[in-house]
Amino acid sequence: MYQRLPAAVALPADAAQVAAILKICHRLQVPVVTRGAGTGLSGGALPHEDGVLMVTAKMRDIVRIDPLARTAVVQPGVRNLAVSDAAARYGLFYPPDPSSQVACTIGGNVAENSGGVRCLKYGLTVHNVVALRCLTAAGEEFEVSAADAGYDLLALLHGSEGMLAVVLEATVALAALPEARATMLCAFDSYQAGGDAIAAIVAAGVVPAGLEMMDGFAVEVVEEFLGLGYPKDAALVLICETDGLAEDARGQLAQVERICAGFGARDVRIAADDAERERMWRGRKAALPAVGRRATDYYCIDGTIPRHELGATLEKISELSKKHGLPCANVFHAGDGNLHPLIMFHAGDEDEARRARDFGSEILAACVAAGGTVTGEHGVGVEKLNEMCLQFKEEELAMFHGVKEAFDPAGLLNPGKAIPTLQRCAEFGMMHVHDGQLAHPELERF
Amino acid sequence: MYQRLPAAVALPADAAQVAAILKICHRLQVPVVTRGAGTGLSGGALPHEDGVLMVTAKMRDIVRIDPLARTAVVQPGVRNLAVSDAAARYGLFYPPDPSSQVACTIGGNVAENSGGVRCLKYGLTVHNVVALRCLTAAGEEFEVSAADAGYDLLALLHGSEGMLAVVLEATVALAALPEARATMLCAFDSYQAGGDAIAAIVAAGVVPAGLEMMDGFAVEVVEEFLGLGYPKDAALVLICETDGLAEDARGQLAQVERICAGFGARDVRIAADDAERERMWRGRKAALPAVGRRATDYYCIDGTIPRHELGATLEKISELSKKHGLPCANVFHAGDGNLHPLIMFHAGDEDEARRARDFGSEILAACVAAGGTVTGEHGVGVEKLNEMCLQFKEEELAMFHGVKEAFDPAGLLNPGKAIPTLQRCAEFGMMHVHDGQLAHPELERF
Numbered sequence: 001m002y003q004r005l006p007a008a009v010a011l012p013a014d015a016a017q018v019a020a021i022l023k024i025c026h027r028l029q030v031p032v033v034t035r036g037a038g039t040g041l042s043g044g045a046l047p048h049e050d051g052v053l054m055v056t057a058k059m060r061d062i063v064r065i066d067p068l069a070r071t072a073v074v075q076p077g078v079r080n081l082a083v084s085d086a087a088a089r090y091g092l093f094y095p096p097d098p099s100s101q102v103a104c105t106i107g108g109n110v111a112e113n114s115g116g117v118r119c120l121k122y123g124l125t126v127h128n129v130v131a132l133r134c135l136t137a138a139g140e141e142f143e144v145s146a147a148d149a150g151y152d153l154l155a156l157l158h159g160s161e162g163m164l165a166v167v168l169e170a171t172v173a174l175a176a177l178p179e180a181r182a183t184m185l186c187a188f189d190s191y192q193a194g195g196d197a198i199a200a201i202v203a204a205g206v207v208p209a210g211l212e213m214m215d216g217f218a219v220e221v222v223e224e225f226l227g228l229g230y231p232k233d234a235a236l237v238l239i240c241e242t243d244g245l246a247e248d249a250r251g252q253l254a255q256v257e258r259i260c261a262g263f264g265a266r267d268v269r270i271a272a273d274d275a276e277r278e279r280m281w282r283g284r285k286a287a288l289p290a291v292g293r294r295a296t297d298y299y300c301i302d303g304t305i306p307r308h309e310l311g312a313t314l315e316k317i318s319e320l321s322k323k324h325g326l327p328c329a330n331v332f333h334a335g336d337g338n339l340h341p342l343i344m345f346h347a348g349d350e351d352e353a354r355r356a357r358d359f360g361s362e363i364l365a366a367c368v369a370a371g372g373t374v375t376g377e378h379g380v381g382v383e384k385l386n387e388m389c390l391q392f393k394e395e396e397l398a399m400f401h402g403v404k405e406a407f408d409p410a411g412l413l414n415p416g417k418a419i420p421t422l423q424r425c426a427e428f429g430m431m432h433v434h435d436g437q438l439a440h441p442e443l444e445r446f
Numbered sequence: 447m448y449q450r451l452p453a454a455v456a457l458p459a460d461a462a463q464v465a466a467i468l469k470i471c472h473r474l475q476v477p478v479v480t481r482g483a484g485t486g487l488s489g490g491a492l493p494h495e496d497g498v499l500m501v502t503a504k505m506r507d508i509v510r511i512d513p514l515a516r517t518a519v520v521q522p523g524v525r526n527l528a529v530s531d532a533a534a535r536y537g538l539f540y541p542p543d544p545s546s547q548v549a550c551t552i553g554g555n556v557a558e559n560s561g562g563v564r565c566l567k568y569g570l571t572v573h574n575v576v577a578l579r580c581l582t583a584a585g586e587e588f589e590v591s592a593a594d595a596g597y598d599l600l601a602l603l604h605g606s607e608g609m610l611a612v613v614l615e616a617t618v619a620l621a622a623l624p625e626a627r628a629t630m631l632c633a634f635d636s637y638q639a640g641g642d643a644i645a646a647i648v649a650a651g652v653v654p655a656g657l658e659m660m661d662g663f664a665v666e667v668v669e670e671f672l673g674l675g676y677p678k679d680a681a682l683v684l685i686c687e688t689d690g691l692a693e694d695a696r697g698q699l700a701q702v703e704r705i706c707a708g709f710g711a712r713d714v715r716i717a718a719d720d721a722e723r724e725r726m727w728r729g730r731k732a733a734l735p736a737v738g739r740r741a742t743d744y745y746c747i748d749g750t751i752p753r754h755e756l757g758a759t760l761e762k763i764s765e766l767s768k769k770h771g772l773p774c775a776n777v778f779h780a781g782d783g784n785l786h787p788l789i790m791f792h793a794g795d796e797d798e799a800r801r802a803r804d805f806g807s808e809i810l811a812a813c814v815a816a817g818g819t820v821t822g823e824h825g826v827g828v829e830k831l832n833e834m835c836l837q838f839k840e841e842e843l844a845m846f847h848g849v850k851e852a853f854d855p856a857g858l859l860n861p862g863k864a865i866p867t868l869q870r871c872a873e874f875g876m877m878h879v880h881d882g883q884l885a886h887p888e889l890e891r892f
């Protein structure tokens with residue numbers, strides 16, 4: 001959706017080089033955009049045309065693992081999955097697991113406060129990072145830690161989309177690999193039944209380590225790609241995983257099974273071994289690539305809704321799909337009420353691109369109408385700047401700008417992202433607010 | 447330790463009155479200190495002598511409980527325990543449980559980001575609050591929520607000790623009352639054995655809903671007060687509680703029991719019923735009052751250490767107790783490595799008061815030397831301002847001041863607390879840093 005060339009690209013190899021780049025840019029007042037793997041889904045790492053794009057691809061060292069303290073110290077360009085791979089020999093793993101985990105970096109995860117399948121049980125990135133070593137826009141080093149007194153700057157940096165500081169090193173918390181994981185897959189014949197089952201599972205006090213859904217169309221697309229044998233002709237397929245001590249994981253899954261049965265679940269399968277378990281997950285994890293294979297372009301939406309609204313919202317999305325004449329596959333973190341409709345279209349076709357944007361915008365409006373929000377875990381980036389104007393009052397935006405000012409008074413780090421200027425909101429307000437609807441951000445040049 | 451009279455006291459009855467008070471004070475540039483129950487242990491609610499002390503005691507309404515969304519909306523003066531009491535009829539409870547929970551308020555809990563016995567499993571206050579309605583120092587209302595995009599102001603307000611905004615209303619998350627709780631009490635004959643058992647329990651991946659310890663002297667003091675039948679002549683008494691589905695709670699506790707046996711635990715008791723369970727907890731929860739009954743004054747220290755340093759640090763504290771000639775009882779959140787030594791002294795005796803301060807200071811130095819920090823959950827307040835100078839560099843303190851500036855440019859909310867001025871640090875630095883030791887804050891007039 002967004003493309004832009006930077007004035008220059010820098011590939012620092014170590015902390016000293018990052019500091020040198022920042023100091024030079026600060027002296028020359030040149031904007032700096034930090035980039036991890038570029039998997040962000042709201043355009044946060046989009047370059048600035050007069051600025052330097054600083055990519056962390058060379059900073060991939062796992063500096064240290066301390067199995068007793070259960071922490072790993074990693075450079076910002078380390079891939080999410082590489083942390084768990086390295087920790088496995090100690091019986092440990094790094095819980096947050098965005099579906100992009102083979103590629104996305106810890107620096108990007110911190111900047112987006114990323115979630116994933118396991119975050120229902122294990123929390124978001126912010127709940128799994130204990131300390132950060134950072135550089136200010138001026139290239140000055142500072143450290144923040146969960147144990148610090150004073151205002152919680154560690155939490156403040158999470159989700160700040162590279163606008164407050166550059167992450168040089170993260171100390172992440174590792175969790176013990178569970179003794180057992182129990183995994184179930186089943187099908188529902190209506191959105192309502194599947195949605196209600198999710199609400200009932202969470203209401204019963206079960207906290208699965210994964211509670212994910214795909215709609216029938218997503219299943220069709222994935223099956224075409226991988227042929228995993230997911231149930232056919234279902235409205236929704238649920239994958240639920242529990243973990244912990246063996247008895248406990250099985251006990252909790254049995255409870256989930258009973259609840260699902262009450263909502264008419266069919267084709268219930270419990271993974272007999274690790275191979276089957278991985279097969280169950282493979283389709284869910286590969287849903288975005290599968291859609292990317294089928295459609296020339298797709299637009300991944302990121303809205304949240306209360307869990308008991310799942311069924312009704314999916315109905316609404318399927319109506320909107322007909323209205324706009326664009327196919328839409330749904331894969332989602334059901335347990336968190338976090339939807340990811342994937343709208344398929346041709347970016348080359350101007351009319352389709354416009355329809356895709358309108359469709360996305362109406363999905364987000366439906367999420368808000370159902371009592372949810374316009375972003376779950378993919379951040380604001382450039383994509384949702386206008387929605388920010390609708391969500392926040394002028395005084396609240398002024399607080400955001402005040403915080404930015406405290407860290408980066410010259411405004412050199414990732415300018416134009418995440419927090420709209422008051423002027424932008426004023427212009428946007430004049431243009432869009434009067435129709436009383438969530439309007440979609442234009443794909444404008446900044 | 448700290449006493450000061452405010453110029454005036456205000457007892458607002460509702461949000462409109464709070465706003466009116468703030469607006470008047472803002473116009474007249476008069477400082478405002480918000481106060482909940484005054485149970486804070488670092489002097490955060492200490493009045494300003496030229497300011498208004500605004501007490502939330504009249505704002506005690508539980509506005510609404512939503513059992514489906516599992517949230518409660520409460521006014522700031524609602525007592526912590528009152529939330530769980532009101533939620534019980536829906537099978538829900540509010541997890542954070544500071545030992546002061548019969549008295550302390552949700553507003554105070556947010557401002558201190560309080561923990562408690564259950565926070566090892568359920569998290570701190572910040573992990574259990576989903577939204578806040580607040581007023582700025584100028585009396586302007588704003589809302590922050592966990593679902594917000596933009597910088598994480600909700601997290602930033604937690605632990606900000608009343609310096610950024612006044613909390614008007616909190617929406618807190620409720621958890622399902624566990625099907626079962628399993629509780630065990632046992633004794634260890636050495637600090638080392640008890641401390642190592644704690645480290646081993648957590649390392650084994652068990653996450654108890656409570657993992658608390660008391661040393662032999664604390665047990666003696668509590669027994670004298672309540673006569674609960676805790677094991678005598680032990681170095682340490684452990685209380686461990688697991689919760690969840692019945693099988694799971696029992697299974698986890700059995701694992702804890704096995705681990706403790708390996709470290710020589712004796713007098714192992716498992717609570718047979720709720721009455722016995724409550725008896726086990728009563729002594730731990732009443733430890734501070736029990737000490738308060740025995741000593742004319744006591745000074746509660748709040749340091750953290752890595753769990754595997756528990757044994758050695760307790761040895762060190764007992765040496766220091768001899769050195770300073772003051773008795774010290776230890777009760778602590780062992781699972782979090784959060785120590786609360788209770789130094790007994792006579793505040794009227796100047797020499798004892800000085801020794802108590804030196805003793806406390808040396809305990810904190812020992813915590814830092816062991817790889818820990820100078821505050822676990824009781825905040826900075828006025829007590830630890832000087833330690834903040836030692837922990838943070840000038841640039842880092844400047845960031846804190848920048849954040850304060852973004853919320854309260856006139857500096858009217860709780861001035862002189864939590865974040866030291868650069869000037870104070872400079873003076874303190876000249877006086878104390880050269881001896882290379884953590885120095886204790888003087889009890890000075892501000």
Ligand SMILES: Cc1cc2nc3c(=O)[nH]c(=O)nc-3n(C[C@H](O)[C@H](O)[C@H](O)COP(=O)(O)OP(=O)(O)OC[C@H]3O[C@@H](n4cnc5c(N)ncnc54)[C@H](O)[C@@H]3O)c2cc1C
Binds near residue numbers: 099
């Ligand atoms: C197939 C697919 C599946 C996905 N699944 C999920 C999911 O399940 N959950 C989820 O939350 N997200 C998901 N995402 C979104 C994305 O992967 C995450 O936002 C991820 O954290 C981005 O990491 P990155 O390294 O690619 O960052 P980039 O995209 O390179 O950058 C993202 C932001 O981080 C900033 N940044 C990067 N490195 C640093 C640094 N060192 N210091 C400061 N700022 C920095 C950038 O400036 C930018 O604002 C998915 C994306 C794809 C393509």
Ligand SMILES: Cc1cc2nc3c(=O)[nH]c(=O)nc-3n(C[C@H](O)[C@H](O)[C@H](O)COP(=O)(O)OP(=O)(O)OC[C@H]3O[C@@H](n4cnc5c(N)ncnc54)[C@H](O)[C@@H]3O)c2cc1C
Binds near residue numbers: 489551
């Ligand atoms: C016996 C005892 C046991 C304790 N056990 C624990 C424990 O286990 N864990 C723990 O973490 N703490 C514990 N504490 C410390 C204390 O109870 C907590 O810090 C508690 O959260 C303070 O709440 P309060 O209502 O008494 O706040 P106060 O002491 O009145 O105020 C504390 C701070 O909060 C600010 N504040 C109060 N209300 C508001 C508001 N509405 N808006 C903005 N700021 C506000 C004040 O300005 C002040 O800075 C204990 C204290 C005692 C006396």
